[in-house]
Amino acid sequence: MARLIRRGLLGYLLLETAVAVALIAGFGFGTALLVLVGGYLTGLMLAGSQVRRRLIGLGSAAGRAGALADGALLTVAGLLVFVPGLVSTVTGLLLLTRPVRALAGPALQTALLGRLFAGTAPPRAPAGDGVIDGEVVDVVDLGCAAGSVECADGAATA
Numbered sequence: 001m002a003r004l005i006r007r008g009l010l011g012y013l014l015l016e017t018a019v020a021v022a023l024i025a026g027f028g029f030g031t032a033l034l035v036l037v038g039g040y041l042t043g044l045m046l047a048g049s050q051v052r053r054r055l056i057g058l059g060s061a062a063g064r065a066g067a068l069a070d071g072a073l074l075t076v077a078g079l080l081v082f083v084p085g086l087v088s089t090v091t092g093l094l095l096l097t098r099p100v101r102a103l104a105g106p107a108l109q110t111a112l113l114g115r116l117f118a119g120t121a122p123p124r125a126p127a128g129d130g131v132i133d134g135e136v137v138d139v140v141d142l143g144c145a146a147g148s149v150e151c152a153d154g155a156a157t158a
Contacts, residue, residue, distance in 0.1 A: 012087075012088075015087055016085035016086070016087050016088070019085070019086045019087050020032065020036075020085070020086060023035065023086060035086070036084075036085075036086060036089070039086065039089040039090065039093065040081065040084075040089055042093065043080075043081030043082075043089055043092050043093050043096065044081060046081075046093065046096040047074075047077065047078040047081055047092075047096060050074050050077075050078075050096055051074075051078075054071065054074065069105040069106075069108050069109050070101055070105055072108060073095055073101045073104055073105060073108060074095075074096070074101070076092075076095060077091075077092045077093075077094075077095030077096045077101075078092065078096075079092070080092030080095065081093065081096070
């Protein structure tokens with residue numbers, strides 16, 4: 001698992017570096033810097049407005065289906081905007097828009113529920129002919145318990 005995380009992080013760093021180099025080579029350092037800072041500031045403003053909107057509609061969002069996934073996607077979008085790099089900023093900006101969240105929400109729910117219930121198996125019927133082995137114990141009535149006012153059969157004791 002740690003190896004997978006390291007490879008993913010290395011791939012992300014290589015992708016961000018390649019995009020930054022291509023942006024600088026294509027438009028120059030000053031323009032690339034303006035694009036990065038502009039994307040970052042736009043993401044901060046959008047994330048702030050989404051947080052405000054979420055806090056205002058907090059009571060009504062509780063009953064709305066998919067509110068949890070929507071909030072999780074907003075959190076991920078906010079984090080991606082804060083991570084430096086053009087790819088993460090653009091991904092965060094896209095996730096801050098409602099149509100992209102509407103498309104990504106069901107996929108996130110399916111992925112999380114699949115992970116959550118990955119190790120559990122549905123209940124199975126018993127193998128064989130359905131007969132459960134057991135032992136029958138004979139119950140003998142010994143009479144009324146000491147100190148009781150009424151026996152099990154309803155007769156009163158003195």
